[in-house]
Amino acid sequence: MKRAYKNDILLRLFEGDNIERPPVWLMRQAGRILPQYRAIRNNLSGFKELVETPELAAEVTVQPVDELGVDAAIIFSDILVIPEAMGLPYELIEKVGPRFPRTIQSAADIDALIEGEEAAHELQYVYNALDATKSLLDDRVPLIGFSGAPWTLFSYMLEGQGSKTFSKAKKFLYQEREASHRLLAKLTSTIIAYLNQKIEHGADVVQLFDSWAGVLNKPLYDEFCLPYLKQIIDGVQGAPLILFCRGAWFSLDDLAGLGSQALGIDWNMSIKPLREQVGSDIILQGNMDPCMLYAPTSEIGLEVDRICSAMGRNHIMNLGHGVYPDTPLAHVKFFVDQVKKYRY
Amino acid sequence: MKRAYKNDILLRLFEGDNIERPPVWLMRQAGRILPQYRAIRNNLSGFKELVETPELAAEVTVQPVDELGVDAAIIFSDILVIPEAMGLPYELIEKVGPRFPRTIQSAADIDALIEGEEAAHELQYVYNALDATKSLLDDRVPLIGFSGAPWTLFSYMLEGQGSKTFSKAKKFLYQEREASHRLLAKLTSTIIAYLNQKIEHGADVVQLFDSWAGVLNKPLYDEFCLPYLKQIIDGVQGAPLILFCRGAWFSLDDLAGLGSQALGIDWNMSIKPLREQVGSDIILQGNMDPCMLYAPTSEIGLEVDRICSAMGRNHIMNLGHGVYPDTPLAHVKFFVDQVKKYRY
Numbered sequence: 001m002k003r004a005y006k007n008d009i010l011l012r013l014f015e016g017d018n019i020e021r022p023p024v025w026l027m028r029q030a031g032r033i034l035p036q037y038r039a040i041r042n043n044l045s046g047f048k049e050l051v052e053t054p055e056l057a058a059e060v061t062v063q064p065v066d067e068l069g070v071d072a073a074i075i076f077s078d079i080l081v082i083p084e085a086m087g088l089p090y091e092l093i094e095k096v097g098p099r100f101p102r103t104i105q106s107a108a109d110i111d112a113l114i115e116g117e118e119a120a121h122e123l124q125y126v127y128n129a130l131d132a133t134k135s136l137l138d139d140r141v142p143l144i145g146f147s148g149a150p151w152t153l154f155s156y157m158l159e160g161q162g163s164k165t166f167s168k169a170k171k172f173l174y175q176e177r178e179a180s181h182r183l184l185a186k187l188t189s190t191i192i193a194y195l196n197q198k199i200e201h202g203a204d205v206v207q208l209f210d211s212w213a214g215v216l217n218k219p220l221y222d223e224f225c226l227p228y229l230k231q232i233i234d235g236v237q238g239a240p241l242i243l244f245c246r247g248a249w250f251s252l253d254d255l256a257g258l259g260s261q262a263l264g265i266d267w268n269m270s271i272k273p274l275r276e277q278v279g280s281d282i283i284l285q286g287n288m289d290p291c292m293l294y295a296p297t298s299e300i301g302l303e304v305d306r307i308c309s310a311m312g313r314n315h316i317m318n319l320g321h322g323v324y325p326d327t328p329l330a331h332v333k334f335f336v337d338q339v340k341k342y343r344y
Numbered sequence: 345m346k347r348a349y350k351n352d353i354l355l356r357l358f359e360g361d362n363i364e365r366p367p368v369w370l371m372r373q374a375g376r377i378l379p380q381y382r383a384i385r386n387n388l389s390g391f392k393e394l395v396e397t398p399e400l401a402a403e404v405t406v407q408p409v410d411e412l413g414v415d416a417a418i419i420f421s422d423i424l425v426i427p428e429a430m431g432l433p434y435e436l437i438e439k440v441g442p443r444f445p446r447t448i449q450s451a452a453d454i455d456a457l458i459e460g461e462e463a464a465h466e467l468q469y470v471y472n473a474l475d476a477t478k479s480l481l482d483d484r485v486p487l488i489g490f491s492g493a494p495w496t497l498f499s500y501m502l503e504g505q506g507s508k509t510f511s512k513a514k515k516f517l518y519q520e521r522e523a524s525h526r527l528l529a530k531l532t533s534t535i536i537a538y539l540n541q542k543i544e545h546g547a548d549v550v551q552l553f554d555s556w557a558g559v560l561n562k563p564l565y566d567e568f569c570l571p572y573l574k575q576i577i578d579g580v581q582g583a584p585l586i587l588f589c590r591g592a593w594f595s596l597d598d599l600a601g602l603g604s605q606a607l608g609i610d611w612n613m614s615i616k617p618l619r620e621q622v623g624s625d626i627i628l629q630g631n632m633d634p635c636m637l638y639a640p641t642s643e644i645g646l647e648v649d650r651i652c653s654a655m656g657r658n659h660i661m662n663l664g665h666g667v668y669p670d671t672p673l674a675h676v677k678f679f680v681d682q683v684k685k686y687r688y
Binding site: 270 | 506511561593594636638639640665668
């Protein structure tokens with residue numbers, strides 16, 4: 001059922017309306033940049049407690065709507081909930097990052113994982129967080145749901161943590177091709193079921209993050225990523241999808257043709273050649289350098305105007321990466337306000 | 345003075361000869377992939393002792409010539425010797441990586457650094473290692489010298505260690521533009537003096553590594569990198585220069601026009617569009633995915649042939665990144681042999 005929002009500029013863009021300015025939100029807008037977030041977080045045992053407690057997850061999801069005036073909320077969660085639901089639990093270690101106590105070592109480890117609806121069913125706490133968020137949002141702005149993409153989740157499941165090179169994950173692609181495809185297929189069926197559940201519970205838009213796309217190249221991306229991204233785009237029903245494959249500059253033509261309503265783009269990409277490449281019809285999301293928010297506000301203002309103007313219509317303003325935790329809050333607010341003042 | 349080498353295929357390529365196959369060497373060929381290296385390394389207190397002891401550095405530099413049959417040696421050293429020579433000492437912590445006990449925090453820290461000939465003079469142990477290497481090599485193959493590029497060294501000096509985002513270094517670019525240029529200029533004058541000293545001590549070719557190019561974008565690269573790379577290319581005399589800016593796909597046209605004899609390219613780049621972009625005259629070095637060496641040798645063979653054929657003449661075969669420490673030695677040897685069997 002379509003809902004009417006007080007601020008529906010993001011949905012109007014997806015519906016093809018001639019809106020007056022780009023909608024704006026920030027990746028990682030719910031998080032350490034906000035004092036309200038830190039206050040809640042400091043009372044908890046860890047990040048996972050926040051992810052797994054629907055009322056608290058809802059509260060931090062709504063904070064940036066109150067504090068920053070962004071045009072959408074994005075559910076506070078983590079991409080690693082999916083591997084955990086499939087049978088590979090993760091931990092989040094303070095100031096270090098995610099760790100998997102067990103990793104995928106063999107085809108047998110992959111066979112042991114559950115997938116699809118069965119795995120998605122394990123994530124009831126996420127759906128409860130969406131329900132609680134919708135209630136707190138009270139129809140002010142739409143809610144974005146998200147998932148990691150198959151390759152990015154695969155990488156963490158093989159590496160057990162972040163990596164500069166992701167050489168363990170890539171080694172598996174080269175040495176265990178069949179098993180790699182089996183794991184990517186299991187992730188895909190789970191992601192589809194999970195995103196559809198999120199939409200069922202009120203997500204108005206979904207975003208798919210392929211954060212580690214950039215460690216691959218075109219032949220690897222063609223074989224191990226594109227077919228699964230296509231399956232997800234085709235299988236997710238009832239909400240527009242934003243596809244953000246960070247660093248995948250070598251596969252942009254293919255990504256633009258997969259059928260998603262929007263393409264997230266990172267800060268490395270120059271807008272003019274990109275628009276020439278993908279055309280003016282697809283919505284592009286991004287792409288200010290997150291470090292630009294450290295600059296004086298006068299420069300932030302110029303950069304916002306430059307990007308909005310270069311992008312033209314069919315644009316969602318965002319950074320080209322998640323906002324960094326030490327970004328001055330006043331600069332983030334200035335950024336949002338500047339976009340909201342922009343007119344085509 | 346030109347020397348005659350038993351294997352001079354790399355130098356003949358730079359001289360424009362019609363050679364029969366691409367020359368081949370590997371970034372990080374002197375290192376943990378070789379049991380001979382590990383035997384020497386295990387007897388030492390740390391990596392820096394190896395870098396700073398000319399006889400030992402020479403010995404590990406020559407090992408891959410003996411063991412792998414590569415067409416060039418590359419001096420065993422570290423890019424961080426330059427910040428140290430300028431006044432900012434580094435440490436190398438086992439299994440963690442480089443650390444700077446002090447980092448650059450302000451313009452005053454930059455003013456305190458020495459530069460140019462004066463800084464390059466501090467690196468006598470490197471020049472002694474080159475002398476010792478030339479003697480051990482006994483004119484078998486040419487010797488490659490190298491340096492980090494200004495931006496990459498700048499990044500480490502600001503961050504104090506590696507980083508996923510290099511947000512401290514980029515913050516400095518955005519907030520302290522003048523001071524950033526001052527540090528980059530000091531690094532540039534030092535790199536020029538250092539590389540010229542290396543050539544003086546027998547380096548036949550030099551390579552400049554801009555390892556962290558990929559965290560910038562075109563406007564930042566235009567302002568903070570290209571002018572300094574150009575100064576270095578113009579200022580280094582007496583040996584051809586290979587410019588390797590990893591991840592700088594957005595500035596390839598500009599890099600190809602800076603006047604270096606060769607361009608290193610990473611494994612993300614597809615050869616056909618790249619050759620169309622930069623033309624067939626410039627020498628390209630690379631670009632096999634280092635993780636491809638984990639694959640069965642039959643696949644390595646096919647990939648070597650594919651790359652050599654797609655590159656055409658004016659090609660130095662190498663990986664698109666340093667060889668990873670856990671790469672099977674037999675596969676590295678197979679790779680080198682396969683290139684040496686290839687014929688145009």
